[in-house]
Amino acid sequence: MMVDTVFLLPGQGGYTPGLFAGDDSPEVREVLDTADRIAAEFGRGGVSHLLTHTDAPSAADLVRSDSFALQLAVFTAAVGSFRIARRRHTPDVVVGHSMGEIAALTVAGAFSTADGARLVCHRSEALLAHCPSEGGMVALDLPTGRAAHLVGAVADRRLAVAVSNAPRQTVVAGPDEAVAVVARLAAALGAQATRLNAPFPFHSPMLAVAAEAFGEAITGIRQHPLRAAVYSPVAGGYLQDDTDLKALLVRQLTTPVRFMAAVRELHADGAQRFVECGRAGLSGLVRRSVPEVDTTRTAEARGAGATPAPETGATPVPAPAATPTPVGTGPVASGVSVLDELRELYASVLGYPVEVITGDADLEADLGIDSLKRAEMLGKVSAHFGLGESAVDGRFVAQPTLADLAALIAEVRGGAAPVARATPAPAVTATPTPVGTGPVASGVSVLDELRELYASVLGYPVEVITGDADLEADLGIDSLKRAEMLGKVSAHFGLGESAVDGRFVAQPTLADLADLITAVQPSAR
Known part of the structure; x- marks a missing residue:
């Protein structure tokens, strides 16, 4: 089929506190109310406050305290953002990333909004009841083939390549110990390895029992004919009305997500515009995977070939003027901290998932941003925050972390939004290998x-x-x-x-x- 516009619905990483703050539209309110009603069916509190109050708990806080609420908030954010995106664009194809497939199938009509929320709740309950607690995920700055080789070297059957995101971004999931070994091996190869803020080792064999329980719990949910085309990165193709979509969602828990392959196939089908429904960093992954396409996030436009506009969420950001903007007058989205804006901007340009860009991560040691790239990014930071000649100050390039940079920006701007430090990403260090000297002992092959x-x-x-x-x-x-x-x-x-x-x-x-x-x-x- 011929494709022009693709809507992308995020999974993990798709939650932002206060994402819908200030949006009182009926279509968004209906999604929030439905999510709260379904949460109550499961004996849980609602999640609408998480998406309407900018001081709501962060994703990191919810991973530790309430993963059920986090998963439902991710779904609600995706569906609500889809409705916002639809105000400006009409999708030819809808794609869900990881758990975003439930939201994609919901907006395409296969499930009602209420049943989509029920699917998420049943999934969360199955994971909480049956998933081992000692698992996690790590993002590697490596091609999928090389990441798979590291997984094979560790030789733990519970470990797996979970997500292929971009030419040099692959996610591995499995037991904590095995994931840590993969991270050390990647670091020894000179590749960035970052532990993700995920509550479970998604898309790995560790979720097999949970997947079975999930399947048993959703037998009564009704599947409807699709009203829009859906491409599944798990199934590796377009879904049809005769596809058992509930079985697909069950299988998805233990099956890898081939997002890069999906993007490239859709591009081959003619896709020139990718609209991210939310702000989880999928736009950056698209730009790393296919050339010269338009990438847009909810209520924000980006043109191919132009300097990327800062990605700050649901409010459109004006392009920087040729004349330097006076200090203190650059765009800062209402309720979004300077640090959050920096994280979004760096994730967008570098093509990293936004959860990788933590405030306390060392820009060079942890994120691999060398001095040249740092100078380039400071140009974008200056344009985004309207710093003008202030950014020439040597203090800016000397800041080692985004939290430090955010504090300096707030100081220079004099009254910018509050700066909040994020939880630091665990440092990954390489285990030194002794240097050999000459042939090994006899009897070795x-x-x-x-x-x-x-x-x-x-x-x-x-x-x-x-x-x-x-x-x-x-x-x-x-x-x-x-x-x-x-x-x-x-x-x-x-x-x-x-x-x-x-x-x-x-x-x-x-x-x-x-x-x-x-x-x-x-x-x-």
Whole structure:
């Protein structure tokens, strides 16, 4: 089918305190009232206050204190934001990210708003009752293939690639200990690894029992014909009226989300405008996955090829004027703190989920923002907050965290919105690998010797260097580095002129190289 406009409905990360503050429209009020009514059916308090009061608990607070309310608030935010987005655009296709699939199916007519909320509540109850508590999720700045290789290296069946978001953003879910190992391995490879503020290890085998309980609980909910096209990143295609959508939602708990593939297929079908219903960072993921498309968030327009306007939520943000704006007159959304605006802006430009950008994360050490990128971002910060020449002050570039930068902006602006520090993201440190010196002990296979040699020279943990890992695609060893390594391999195994043979450099994996070494030098066994 031909597609022009795609609406994206967020899952985790889609909740923002006070998202609908100041919006008294009947269509949003109806969603809020419905969510409160369904929460009461389950013996729970309503969630409308979370989305209408800017001083409501943060997502991090709700993860710790009330994940049930958080999940229902995420759904309500997505459906309400869809209704706001529909004021300006008409979608050709609706896509839900993770739990956002329930909201996508609801706005497409497969379920009533009340039943959509019931699906979320049953899902939350199943997770609370049956999900092990020691699980979590980590976002890796790695392609899916390389992230999958790390998961394989850890060898824990409960660990899985959960979400493929963008060319270099993959989320892994599983037991806390295994997730921590993956984070350390990624850090050893020089990749950013950030623990997500997720209440459960979504899209992993750890949720199998919860998924079964969820399926049993929703048998009485009725599925209706779709009134709009829906593309599922879990099913990997368009959904039909004869698709068992409840079964899909059950399967989704343990099945990976292929968001990047969905975006690229829709782009191939002609999609040129992606409208994010909310502000969870999906727009940034789209821009990292496909070129030259319009990305818009709720009640905010962005044109392809233009400098991205700051993403600050439901209120449109005017484009910066050519003449510097006087200090203190830049756009600050009502009820949104300077820190929250900075987090949104950095997430939008860098393509990170907004929950990754915490106030106390070190911009360079934790987020990988080097001095050049920091200077570029300060230009955008200056335009967004109307700082003018104030931003030239060396104090701005010297601030190590967004919380520090927010405090300085508030000081310079003199009366900006209050600054609130976010919970710091746990630091991920690499476990140093001892550097090897010469051949390993006799009796070790050629492959194991190769793994030890490559690990010692490259500084990788040896468990990352598996026999079937593609040297270039999985381990990032380019042709020049491969040639350098072959010199060391030749010296180590005494191959002499044999290593000049072009077959050596052509071997894609260490297992293939080990086989060739054994064939050429039988004594290497």
